[in-house]
Amino acid sequence: MSIIESFRIALRALSANKLRSILTMLGIIIGVGAVIALMSVGQGVQQMVTEQLQSAGSNLLIILPGKLSDAQPGGGTQRRPANPLTNGDWRAINDPLLTPDLIAAVPEVDGYADVSHGKTTLRLNVTGTNDVFPNVRNYAVQEGRWISPEDIAGQARVVILGSKVAEELFAPGDFPLDQTIRINGIPFRVIAVMEEKGGGGFGSFDNYVFVPFTTAQQRLFPYLRSPRGEPTLSLILAKVVSEDRLDEATAQIENLLRQRHNITFLNEDDFSVINQADILDIFGSIIGVMNLFLGGVAAISLLVGGIGIMNIMLVSVTERTREIGLRKAVGAKRRHILTQFLVEAMVLSLLGGILGMILGFIGAQAIASLSEDLQSVVTLDAILLATGVSTVVGLVFGIFPALRASQLHPIDALRYE
Amino acid sequence: MDQNHALIEIKDVTKVYQMGEVEVRALRGVSLEVHPGELVAIMGPSGSGKSTLMNILGALDVPTSGRYLLDGQDVGGMDDDHLAEIRNRKIGFVFQSFNLLPRTSALANVELPLVYAGAKNRREQAIAALELVGLGDRIHHNPNELSGGQQQRVAIARALVNEPNIILADEPTGNLDSKSGAEIMRIFQDLNAQQDITIIFVTHEPEIAEHTRRIIRLQDGQVLSDSSVKNPRQAGDRAYTRRARDIAHHENGADNNGAPSLAEEKIHPDEQSDPGSVETQSIVTQMGAEEGA
Incomplete structure (x- = not known):
């Protein structure tokens, strides 16, 4: 049985319960969407700042009162040293x-x-x-x-x-x-x-x-x-x-x-002399902290989404116990059943990821449109990250239900009411 | 096929289930042989172990002790994946409750065993199997759009499609009215007579069992009797096919819509001498055409 075959079966199974599938995907959609939106805006901000600094000239030094350390960025002119x-x-x-x-x-x-x-x-x-x-x-x-x-x-x-x-x-x-x-x-x-x-x-x-x-x-x-x-x-x-x-x-x-x-x-x-590269560094570290925070939020959302997928896959395995029994009776091996349910979980998660990505890009556009000079930047990184992460989520949370399905005994499964 | 070589040979097979604290001895030493081309009915009251026997014959389960040789292969010690392969290549199942995949066309249902066999030309083979059971014009219908009898015919096509050595049917007519039940028995008899397919089925209806030449009776996990039937009932002789026969007479000479039929091409020479039998052959085709209309 080919992977394409498995995908077709998965899509058919998921489209049989459209509302349930979409609700299950929601966790992934929101998680991926939020990350993509904020990543795109963050990239846009970074690009804007870089352009602005470069337009000012790269041989500038800025002398600020007080010691500006990396730990308290941006505080320079506001304090009264x-x-x-x-x-x-x-x-x-x-x-x-x-x-x-x-x-x-x-x-x-x-x-x-x-x-x-x-x-x-x-x-x-x-x-x-x-x-x-x-x-x-x-x-x-x-x-x-x-x-x-x-x-x-x-x-x-x-x-x-x-x-x-x-x-x-x-x-x-x-x-x-x-x-x-x-x-x-x-x-x-x-x-x-x-x-x-x-x-x-x-x-x-x-x-x-x-x-x-x-x-x-x-x-x-x-x-x-x-x-x-x-x-x-x-x-x-x-x-x-x-x-x-x-x-x-x-x-x-x-x-x-x-x-x-x-x-x-x-x-x-008791003063700081900084150049453009320093500013970019400081800005980079702010973005870094922001990304870390975002990553945490996204991880929690994906975890919740993944648990949702696992839950619905377990329900699906139970509901389709007879189907599993029949498939086994006509010759499906363990790996066939395992693949079928794993692919289904992955398709669920990946579809969620793709929808989330689209939603994220739309959200980023909306945020960017608030400021005329800010443009959201869609990077290949973001796309790869979203698809990769959602596939992995599907794999990780799909494996348990799929294993359970594959280990069902054909007779018990066929008799299941 | 070699008539002397047993297709199924089980010796002193026992099966013990552990139900919590209680040991249930479903089979207590069953031995029997089934030869290629046989049509066998297994009868027995509930609890006699006939389902357990079918599960073991069908490689869905392994015996606790004893030997099971299927087509010369020892099935007893096989692991799950091996058993799956045996089921896929050598055995076709027909269940009481059809067990078709819902929301899935008849064609896709019949293709299922081929999917796991990794076969090519799945569509052609599946269509051929559906035509053999007279459903060539229903291939895109979902189970809920088919009558019980038609669903069971799809299930038979699914059992046939991998060209198994043996078809195992567990109360195949149990969920059907008597007319549909007769249709199913007709198909089994035709498949057995014309395609030389070995068929074993479980039933508790003596009338259904009389369609076979051999009836094995089980009781308390043991073989009670193994008797042969002198004049097996022909499903086509039953009163309820009279209507279909009338239609056959009425449309005598009408073409058969080109569908390859059992009647025209694959009639055994000895059956051709029996006019009733020839007539019922064409009835199968007519019934299929009638329902498809």
Whole structure:
């Protein structure tokens, strides 16, 4: 008896009890569906982040206050470390004599503020920065001019809008340049609108507004002060001359800041210098933890689904005891019966896996459609994993009922009522 | 086939079942021989061990002691898979309750033994077997679309399809009305007479048993008697086939729809001398055609 024959018998047996078969598959469908959906979205997020980081340039260093360890990723700018980065730190890093491998260093002050124009008020991320920010970030003005050194020196109340902010704050046809908007109630003049950058979700600059960092420190976020009363920075962005000088540049910055922060020989840094690869690593470890968690959920769901399959297969074996007896009477050997029920369990599980996969992809599309820049990514890995796992589940949970069926004595089975 | 060589030879066969604490001695030393081409009825009251004997003859079970030679092979010490192979190749079963797979066409039911034999041309062989029992036009019907008699004929086709040495039937007419029962006996007699197939069946109806030339009576797990019947009843002679015979007369000379029939091609020379027998041969074909219409 061929495998194809077994598949045909299995499909016939399963289609005889369609509702029961589908209900049995549900555990597998949900388990596989959830994994596929979240894997696809996770892949999409990872891809998006990678693209975003790459578009920013791979020779960037980010200097954050506080020690950023792998165990607490993403905490950098949110905490208020005892020894924050100050304007002085930035000026030192920006000094070509102290850090010869850097092209430029950019200060950033980040905070949330209410941005309003007319009746529209948005709570947005306001970034205070300096004149070279667009060069370092590979980001260009679409209309108007960027912040000038004079704006910085004079703490000018000028603002630059991300493309999406401009769309949301101003009606179509209403030209934003030279109009006045309010940030936390303080009037600002719009001097530029940025080009569309894309990148969605987490850090799209399209949702940001930019002001001179001095303005941000003095007028918008005066509470961001070091213990000694100096204005602080959320981070410093440094552009390295070339990618192969990243390590040297990192060492230069670290030495400089250790001196400036009076960190003695054995003590740990109170700042972090990270590069794109580090960010990807951190992100990778977050995804890793997420995947592990997902894997656990999926494993439980598949276990439950598998038990469901075993249960229904046991019922099926009992129901079809006479059929088994007859098959044995006309010459079926143990392995024939074993194969028949094992294939049936596997078909059940595999069909569940395939349906779950389809459901997962649809779910991933639905999640991805919530953010226009996020795309769900269907990987071959996910497909192979889903089919492989569901087949194995069928095999593992089908073997016991199948063994039971194969060991039935033909006479007892034929007499079974 | 060699008439002197016994197809079935059992010697001092016993079977003891352990039912909890109690030992049930279903067979207490049965010896008998069945030769190729025989049509044998086994009779006996319930509890006489006839079902146990059939199970052992059918290689569904092995004797506790004693010897069982089937076609010269010792079946006694075989393992399950070997027994399955013996059942598949040498034995065809017909059950009281038909035991057809539900929701499965007659054709697929008949193909079943061929599936496990790994045979080629399963469809052709199955169709041939169904035509032999007069169901050539019902091959795609499911069991629930067939009458009891037709279902049992499908079961006979299934028993035949692997060209077994022997067909074992356990009360094959037990669930049928007398007319259908007669049809089944007719088919058995034809198969036995024309295809030379050895058939053993269990029955408790003396009338049915009289269709054979040999009746073995069991009691308390032992052979009570082993007698021969001088003039076996011919199923076609029974009153209930009169209607079918009338039709045969009426449509005398009408064609048989091309189905290969037992009547036309495979009549034994000695039976051709008996006009009644020839007539009933054609009745089988007519009955099949009538029901198929």
